[in-house]
Amino acid sequence: MQDIDLALLIDRFMRKIHSGLQERAPGFDREAVGPGGGIVLMTLADAGRISLKELTKRVARDKSQMTRMIRSLENKGLVRREVSADDGRVSLIFLTPKGSEVVGELMRTVAEVVAEILEPISESERKTLKGLLTKVV
Numbered sequence: 001m002q003d004i005d006l007a008l009l010i011d012r013f014m015r016k017i018h019s020g021l022q023e024r025a026p027g028f029d030r031e032a033v034g035p036g037g038g039i040v041l042m043t044l045a046d047a048g049r050i051s052l053k054e055l056t057k058r059v060a061r062d063k064s065q066m067t068r069m070i071r072s073l074e075n076k077g078l079v080r081r082e083v084s085a086d087d088g089r090v091s092l093i094f095l096t097p098k099g100s101e102v103v104g105e106l107m108r109t110v111a112e113v114v115a116e117i118l119e120p121i122s123e124s125e126r127k128t129l130k131g132l133l134t135k136v137v
Contacts, residue, residue, distance in 0.1 A: 013117070020113030028105045031076050036061075038106050040069055041078060041095065045103040049094040051084070078102055 018035065025034075033041065036059075043058050044050065050058075056066040070093055073079040078099035084090040095103065118126055 016117050017110065017113055020116065021109060024109050024113070028109050031078060031102055033073065033076070033078070033102065036065075036069060037073060037078075040066075040073065041099055041103050042106065044079060044093060044095045045100065045107075049092045052081075052091045052093055055093055073099070 021035070021038075029038075031037075039059050040055070043055060047055070047058070052063075052066060052070065055070075056063055059066070061069070070079060070081065074081060076098075077096055079093055080096055081091050081093050084092050118129070121129070
């Protein structure tokens with residue numbers, strides 16, 4: 001059964017996070033990666049070395065968009081691309097140390113934004129929410 005009210009609440013929550021990050025971007029996005037680049041970097045931090053095909057699937061972009069994004073992030077020294085030892089036709093993408101630093105800054109900022117959004121709820125409610133989100137993802 002679909003719960004439209006829940007879907008709307010989740011959408012609003014995600015937009016609040018996005019808006020909070022956009023407001024803070026001048027303070028932490030010194031590499032000008034933008035929202036799309038941030039999603040790619042955070043996905044790489046979560047996944048480690050990953051093929052371009054799998055990365056494209058995980059961030060729901062088309063291959064040409066992802067190729068341009070990776071090239072831009074490579075030029076900024078945030079990611080590297082190497083040929084897979086198992087299959088020379090496959091490129092593996094991974095964070096550089098500089099890319100990991102950028103992800104760290106981004107995650108600290110995301111945590112600040114989420115903390116502000118969740119301020120009205122108690123610590124035990126936050127723990128419950130964390131448990132539920134852990135179950136879902």
